[in-house]
Amino acid sequence: METLNYLNNGHGLKSWLLTKDHKRIAVLYLVSITLFFVIGGFFAMLVRLELLTPAGDLLTSETYNKMFTMHGVVMVFFFLIPSIPATLGNFLIPIMVGAKDLAFPRINLLSWYIYVLGGIFTLVAALSGGVDTGWTFYTPYSTAAANGHVITAALGVFITGFSSILTGLNFIVTIHRMRAPGLTWFRLPLFVWSHYATSLIMVLGTPVIAITVLLVAAERALHLGIFDPSLGGDPVLFQHLFWFYSHPAVYIMILPAMGVISEIVQAFARKNIFGYSFVAFSSLAIAIIGFLVWGHHIFVAGQSVYAGMVFSFLSFVVAIPSAIKVFNWTATIYKGSVSFDSPMLYAFGFIGLFTIGGLTGLFLAAMGLDIHVHDTYFVVAHFHYIMVGGAIMGYLGGLHYWWPKISGRIYSEPWAKFSALLVFTGFNLTFFPQFIAGYLGMPRRYHAYPPEFQVLNVASTLGASILAVGYVIPLIYFTYSLVAGEKSVNDPWGARGLEWEIPSPPPTENFTVSPVVTEGTHQYVHPSQEVGLA
């Protein structure tokens, strides 16, 4: 007689598609986000194949433009932004605050349907011929001249934005109003703090890109003049409005991953986080200061030099809370009882690669240097170090860490270690050469390049192939674990947290009655005091 858990409580498509259970919604998101990751990866593959040779011989320039555009649009809006919050956040936040569900379960389900609808619009745009504006939709090209289905793609982004807004709204209300008795703010897991900060950005920033892409669509369809220079419109205004959201958006992508790392580092060093309140407040600081730096994307586009100086200074400031986290994770690991299970391998990868990505961000924040490397592969390498070396590694680490909780199964640890190493190797081989190529002058978004850059590009494409294999293997062993993996106990890792107290997989209601919490969820008992506990 199988015990009732959220996975077997109700069978059939309707019980999944009409569910109000945050855990099932998280699984729905997991499946759709994985699908979009594969689609975005497909576009990346075509880009890297074209760049094997200096000549533009695989794709026409127009098609190549569509490939990197669709890669960006799909990866940013349909993979990175929802990834951790919609899967791990949805699954864990109610459990971590001791609640039975999020504040608004039906809105949670609605957010998934909105995400799928936006995805359909974007796929229709892709299949009808694609968009070639870059994921940044810069005007006046996007409004007046672009070849392709700009309106459909812009509407797809617009619609999906509401999914993000509703998720953030749900998290904010849940964390404020549904914490269990005794669960004060400073007893919350850092995963919750980072998602709270992320939700602030989702709620405050996403509406601005919503209105901006709507204006692009309206201008293209109705020939309004808001960004049209021939009527006195200002393309730089578009960039201001676009980046007002899109810079904080990158913090939407990284903050949840940082929350994951905080959890993993404590579990696998078996030690409380060093400087809990600093790490908690640094999430808020990143979220808030992140709204003050958007102009660093517009240094060379026509913004005033004075504004550039202000934005440059603030961009240096925003690095400080990130650095605080890196120092605190390191101090946590120091003198901990460290084990190198696969989640921890991803965490180590994150800490190193995020540091490199963040440092190169500081290089770009220096206006003088930015003039030289703007629109080169240096920028491409910088943001991939953060997005892929950082965010995706955090996502994978979190998936591995909480997989036993979500699925009730243990995956193959040797294969997990192997693919983590493949990902790390492949990633660095893909993107480190791009720093060099960019610094030496190779522009981004070009399908042909001077022959002296070929070696770097071949190395990069080789790395991308290895990286792709590293991403495919987890798909296989996770799926395999679902059918033939060993069943998990409540707490396979010996970790601390409300989620590890309940069964794997959890029952639909999470808790029978509200748990009463008496201490911080991160108070790890030192191994020397563990004698007699088991």
Added chain:
Amino acid sequence: MPDPHAEHFPGRIHQPPLVANLEAIQPHDQIELPHHPKLQHHFDDMAQQIEASTLGMWVFLVTEIMFFGGLFAAYLVYRHANPEGFAEASHHLNVTWGAVNTIVLIVSSLTMALAVRSAQISAPPKTQVAWIGATMLLGATFLGVKAIEYADKFAHHLVPGPNFRWEGKHPAPAEIFYSLYFCMTGLHALHMIIGLGIMTVIGIMALRRTFDADYYTPVEIAGLYWHFVDIVWIFLFPLLYLIGGHFTE
């Protein structure tokens, strides 16, 4: 059935439980305590439910502030760049219609607030419906006036695009002004229409005797939305209709 406290990885000993009340984490049948019929099961009590709902609507309104905010920011930039052009373009808007609509919306906010109050004091359903109906009537009036104004713009070639014609000194800023006019008032009107839809649902619920002093959350949060739409217009009216000091009667 594996022992929930067994070790999976050797040497990884289970941490002591976090919760003071262990029954929270024991598998158990759910006990259904007596509660208000409208209490959703994931909330502890009605107070938590109304607090969460109200906070949720406020957070949503913040997103709406930022949504309209993009248009206001564009307005700010272009008016700063073209002060005379915007003033000249604004002269063609009919201040009387704009002022009438402002009054209409303010009255509708009053009736909306009184509708919420009528639910709070458990007034008879027909009183609640009367206030809700009055609000909707005023909202529809607003939209009617906007339709008249839009028709006038179409007739005078003031719709941006290939048919735009401007006789004054600043044609390019005028076209931008009217682009913003249509986007801002159009988005506002769309929100008004959605508001009417929401109020229809609320009206039907009130007719069915759903609301009283113990439960009026949907009316309250519908009211918040309605007042927000009013506030947007409170700013739109002077910014669009009253620039430059001259206006047609």
Added chain:
Amino acid sequence: MSDGQGHFGHAHIAPASMYYKVFGALIVGTILTVFAAKVDMGALNNVVMLLIAGTKATLVILFFMHVRWSTRLTWVVAAAGFFWLLLLFSVIGDYISRGWVPGTLR
């Protein structure tokens, strides 16, 4: 109850007369702003107009939307919304500061 912090802010039921008084103030504000627009006060016109609109909005928020009797969290959320709106408006800073750094193009 989640953490005992917020209480049932909607227990406060204002008398109908309060709503009518606020309504009166809003109408007065509307009439004022129309007539103030006819008087040429130069740059002050914008200030007066925004002050009146801001006051009207504040009245609606405090009384019609019950923020006057809501939890501090509600107040913070509403304030944060307007603060972020002002942050978005700081875009104008780019346009105003063009030419401020001598020897540069912008």
